[in-house]
Amino acid sequence: MKHSILISFAIILSAATAGAQTTVTVTSGAGNATQTFYSLENGVQGTAVLADWDLAFEINSFNSSILVNTAKGLAAFETPVAIGDWATLTEANEANWTSILNSEEDWSAGALTNGNNLAQPDGLNLGWGEYNMNTHTVAGTKIYVVKLVDESYKKLRINSLATSTYSFTYSDMDGSNEQTASLVKTAFAGKNFGYFSFTTGTTLDLEPAAATWDLLFTKYTSVIMAPDPTAYPVAGVLQNKDVLAMQVDGVPTDDATWNSADLSASINVIGYDWKTFNMTTFQYEYATDRTYFVQDRSFNIWKVIFTAYGGSSTGDMTFTQELVSSTRVGERSFNQLVLYPNPATNGQLNMVLGSEVTNGQLNIMDRAGRLVRTQRVNSAGALSSTPVDLAGIEPGLYVVHLDAEGIRYTSTVVVE
DSSP states (O other): OOOOOOOOOOBOOOSOSSOOOEEEEEEOOGGGOEEEEEETTTEEEEEEEGGGOSEEEEOSTTOOOEEEOGGGTOEEEEEEEEGGGGGGOOSOOGGGSEEEOOOSSOTTOOGGGTTOOTTSTTOOBOSSEEEETTTTEEEEOEEEEEEOTTSOEEEEEEEEEETTEEEEEEEETTSOSOEEEEEEGGGGTTOSEEEEETTTTEEEOOSOOGGGOOEEEEEEEEEEOSSSOEEEEEEEEEEOTTOEEEEEOSSOTTTOOTTSSOOBOOTTSSBSTTOEEETTTTEEEOOTTOEEEEEOTTSOEEEEEEEEEOOTTTOEEEEEEEEEEOTTTTSBOGGGEEEESSSBOTTEEEEEESSOBSSEEEEEEOTTSOEEEEEEEOSBOTTOEEEEEOTTOOSEEEEEEEEETTEEEEEEEEEO
């Protein structure tokens, strides 16, 4: 089979590895009522009203996290009542329920994934349901209760996830006003989550495409540890999936470097604690020796320093950003190294180059910059196809570098 591939030979001439420092203000709105999706390279990509949604359902085909919007004042509980005894649960009993929260560190660990065993090699318990390896569906196993802002209760069960469709049932605590609804993943293709409102009884498309943004400026729930662990609403910044970050403290911001430690996939590396409130002066204060480095979804590294917060009256968050490392600088265009199929399945991947390569070194790196596979490439002719072994590599997004004769070719591949 002959592949016709358009090869671009343009060398991308970015200004320099270090870019100009820019001051930016991104807002979460008065009362932190707005969620703002921000791209370090392209600015604000979208906004959503925080109070519009109650539940969020993960869209990625490998995950099934369900978030509860505790940031707007909801509280979520897991009850000990079996899902088959739905009709018997008619009265509130918070003392006998387990309070559950969304993870602050992982989008795929929403409140309703509480109690899952997915960290186990063959973990089939997703928290809210059990995965069936024969039918490839998830059947709900638990009953939840969501306490609304007006302190009324909604009883909730997730019935199933089958053929990319979540089915769920909710009602008032006494069983009245029962409704069964669904959310179809394909209706939110390219997004992290699809959303649902108890008020309107409808699904909502609230966020921009996942590939377009890096940081979310928002209010969220954090567990404050002192003096006792307490869930508390905070205003801050969370990373998108596949965006890595690190915090450097105790070093003057001019001297901080991004390769001094490992980048982290925890979504709250920036979080809310870049600011503190002085109860004597009644002013926000900011550490003068704290620097963040963020690797965006295009693998560029940005230096970010927060300088101001307008409080809940405006929700404005001000920072400087500077491009300190770019995958585009001094490298050939991504189009010159073609990888197919992409996404790669069953460990199968082929590489096509626009020029002949001898004695090349192919390296595959994960998002944290760790080397996961290396391969020698010899006598690969222009437009010839070279197989690449992906056996044993975990699903995810990877950077592929080919170094040959002083030139680096770069591309990315998704392994499924």
